[in-house]
Amino acid sequence: MFRPTIRDVARKAGVGIGTVSRVLNNSPKVTPETRQAVLAAIAELGFRPNTIARQLPRRTRLHNIGVVTQPFINYQAFAAQMRGLQLGLYDYDSKRYEMVLYSVRSLAHFDEQLTAIVRTGTVDGLIIIDFDLLDEQKQMLRDAGLPFVGLNHLQDADWPCIGADNHLGGYLAASYLLDLGHTDIAYLGDEFVDTFEFKTSGQRYEGFRRALAERGLPAKDEYVRLGFHDYDVAIELATELLRLPDPPTAIFAMCDMQALACLDAARRLGLRVPEAVSVMGFDDLETSYHVGLTTVRQHFEPAGRLAVQYLLALIDGAPPPPPVLPPPEVIPRQTTRPLAGKGAV
Amino acid sequence: MFRPTIRDVARKAGVGIGTVSRVLNNSPKVTPETRQAVLAAIAELGFRPNTIARQLPRRTRLHNIGVVTQPFINYQAFAAQMRGLQLGLYDYDSKRYEMVLYSVRSLAHFDEQLTAIVRTGTVDGLIIIDFDLLDEQKQMLRDAGLPFVGLNHLQDADWPCIGADNHLGGYLAASYLLDLGHTDIAYLGDEFVDTFEFKTSGQRYEGFRRALAERGLPAKDEYVRLGFHDYDVAIELATELLRLPDPPTAIFAMCDMQALACLDAARRLGLRVPEAVSVMGFDDLETSYHVGLTTVRQHFEPAGRLAVQYLLALIDGAPPPPPVLPPPEVIPRQTTRPLAGKGAV
DNA sequence: ATAAGCTGTGGAAACGTTTCCACGCTCATA
DNA sequence: TATGAGCGTGGAAACGTTTCCACAGCTTAT
Numbered sequence: 003m004f005r006p007t008i009r010d011v012a013r014k015a016g017v018g019i020g021t022v023s024r025v026l027n028n029s030p031k032v033t034p035e036t037r038q039a040v041l042a043a044i045a046e047l048g049f050r051p052n053t054i055a056r057q058l059p060r061r062t063r064l065h066n067i068g069v070v071t072q073p074f075i076n077y078q079a080f081a082a083q084m085r086g087l088q089l090g091l092y093d094y095d096s097k098r099y100e101m102v103l104y105s106v107r108s109l110a111h112f113d114e115q116l117t118a119i120v121r122t123g124t125v126d127g128l129i130i131i132d133f134d135l136l137d138e139q140k141q142m143l144r145d146a147g148l149p150f151v152g153l154n155h156l157q158d159a160d161w162p163c164i165g166a167d168n169h170l171g172g173y174l175a176a177s178y179l180l181d182l183g184h185t186d187i188a189y190l191g192d193e194f195v196d197t198f199e200f201k202t203s204g205q206r207y208e209g210f211r212r213a214l215a216e217r218g219l220p221a222k223d224e225y226v227r228l229g230f231h232d233y234d235v236a237i238e239l240a241t242e243l244l245r246l247p248d249p250p251t252a253i254f255a256m257c258d259m260q261a262l263a264c265l266d267a268a269r270r271l272g273l274r275v276p277e278a279v280s281v282m283g284f285d286d287l288e289t290s291y292h293v294g295l296t297t298v299r300q301h302f303e304p305a306g307r308l309a310v311q312y313l314l315a316l317i318d319g320a321p322p323p324p325p326v327l328p329p330p331e332v333i334p335r336q337t338t339r340p341l342a343g344k345g346a347v
Numbered sequence: 348m349f350r351p352t353i354r355d356v357a358r359k360a361g362v363g364i365g366t367v368s369r370v371l372n373n374s375p376k377v378t379p380e381t382r383q384a385v386l387a388a389i390a391e392l393g394f395r396p397n398t399i400a401r402q403l404p405r406r407t408r409l410h411n412i413g414v415v416t417q418p419f420i421n422y423q424a425f426a427a428q429m430r431g432l433q434l435g436l437y438d439y440d441s442k443r444y445e446m447v448l449y450s451v452r453s454l455a456h457f458d459e460q461l462t463a464i465v466r467t468g469t470v471d472g473l474i475i476i477d478f479d480l481l482d483e484q485k486q487m488l489r490d491a492g493l494p495f496v497g498l499n500h501l502q503d504a505d506w507p508c509i510g511a512d513n514h515l516g517g518y519l520a521a522s523y524l525l526d527l528g529h530t531d532i533a534y535l536g537d538e539f540v541d542t543f544e545f546k547t548s549g550q551r552y553e554g555f556r557r558a559l560a561e562r563g564l565p566a567k568d569e570y571v572r573l574g575f576h577d578y579d580v581a582i583e584l585a586t587e588l589l590r591l592p593d594p595p596t597a598i599f600a601m602c603d604m605q606a607l608a609c610l611d612a613a614r615r616l617g618l619r620v621p622e623a624v625s626v627m628g629f630d631d632l633e634t635s636y637h638v639g640l641t642t643v644r645q646h647f648e649p650a651g652r653l654a655v656q657y658l659l660a661l662i663d664g665a666p667p668p669p670p671v672l673p674p675p676e677v678i679p680r681q682t683t684r685p686l687a688g689k690g691a692v
Numbered sequence: 693a694t695a696a697g698c699t700g701t702g703g704a705a706a707c708g709t710t711t712c713c714a715c716g717c718t719c720a721t722a
Numbered sequence: 723t724a725t726g727a728g729c730g731t732g733g734a735a736a737c738g739t740t741t742c743c744a745c746a747g748c749t750t751a752t
Binding site: 019051052053055 | 737738739740741742
């Protein structure tokens, strides 16, 4: 198929290629008549600028943003975040940005991908989901002039991070269970620094512990179970908890996937939820609604959307929006209930 | 930051740029010693070929595949498909293909995106999820020499489509319910040709109807409820069915989302599942496991993976793998049960 | 009348690769 | 010794844009 180039357009419109380029890029220095003629030629030829050629000269906007992620730790959360990113891109539809997905398999692979992205220079900016950046990595991105925004971090780092306040979320969850009268509350989550060095679990646990401490309750070591982020592992940890001689009356799992595993474990042991044990998660996935899981909602979509807005502002050198999200909130459903009777023991 | 180019590498290695290019592209026509020298220079400079410049000369592989999709019809299915695509790309890791996401909002937008993709020529091939192609569109892609593979279609069209056999799936679902003794079975699904002109619902219904017909049962019109693909709409349709003077004893919903809506509707009406009514879906989402929904599993991940394999074969002019997937299969869970008693009425 | 400044325009150069042609070397063959 | 084929190599040309410099034509100030 014949693909007209900018030169064909110029010839047809009887102008120079520079003028066509200026029309394409909305330069003000073109008279209305010239612009009309060029636009007519463009329409007639069905011309579209070749985005690749457009990206070659170094100073140009590439109209690509990269998304770096380990997407398969949680399908539903990943999808919700992607949805948010798309919504953000729709907001800036006229800029015609596209999204390039870099999926990462390990921490080493992450560094490798990051280096490759910088070296090959195919994106205008980067959204980094979940991963934390080392100082060298930040420096590398800054040296390359590549703006970057994090998604799913606490906002206290030295780079813009948009995500749920994990500490507060953990605090709210524990407070909710405490208000129901529970005192023997277990925490089930990832290692505080996991394979990918995600620190989410530690942050949520901190909030959890603070809520207990405020009410003068210690966090019992045997009630804290940490393991690799995986459904089957979570089932095992939950089973251990439920089989303790003095089992907890409530479990707070650091994510819904693990909370669902708790439900599964209880079912396999013949324990009823919430009668025998209350279970609470964190995320508010689609599944949680259908299962009736009490959880802490974090706002995946708004976060993704905000991350895009923030990044595009950085790219354009505009003032970025305040990186403020609605705070996490407890969504009470059917897997928790007030502690009955035991208080009187 | 200084980005070394192929010329820097050539100078350092004391060879010509052509030789460096040949090393980069694994041409056999380089002596081992020369190759070593070039590789050493590449390593020393930390050189990475600029992927954009690499894409400019027209005959080149672009190392991009485009994915065109309406991603938000079903989050979980979308995520599973993406996962499959990523797995497929991992299989061909050495080729370093990347994925560019084109998300589509409407049928008109689909055509627009397709035209833009062809005109700007930024991808080597296209995976088209769910959407059907018009003859003109197929022709346009063929004229442009752009290979394309469909994901989620029946395999009888005149282009390679990888997806569940919807007809068979519908047939299996109905057969399963019939084997349980049900005869009053409702079908709940999308319009047979919906907003996006997806024909999935019609295909699944055809299989469903054939199973009934084989046992000499007519499909009662009042038991067929079609509507826009949306949770709330599905709840309404399900409520209508359950409120019929002579309600069905089983409902087959054309997707799990709608089946979950049936469960929700039954709950709101105070009806127990499966005691009052059996409910069966199609997809086997994550949620379905947790909810215990009987369903027909379609193999999203293998499908995505196969689609990538197929497309990369087309791009390379190699013989594509047979586009054969494991057939859909019924996954019995807790939302269906044998019809008890009613047969004796 | 001349100089200076401004505006719109044309087109060469640059971006970093791949491709392709030409060249020189080696080795087999006549 | 002369010829031809084959192989590895060098580097110019090409890809389609943007950028930037130069210039023509005007207006305004001197």
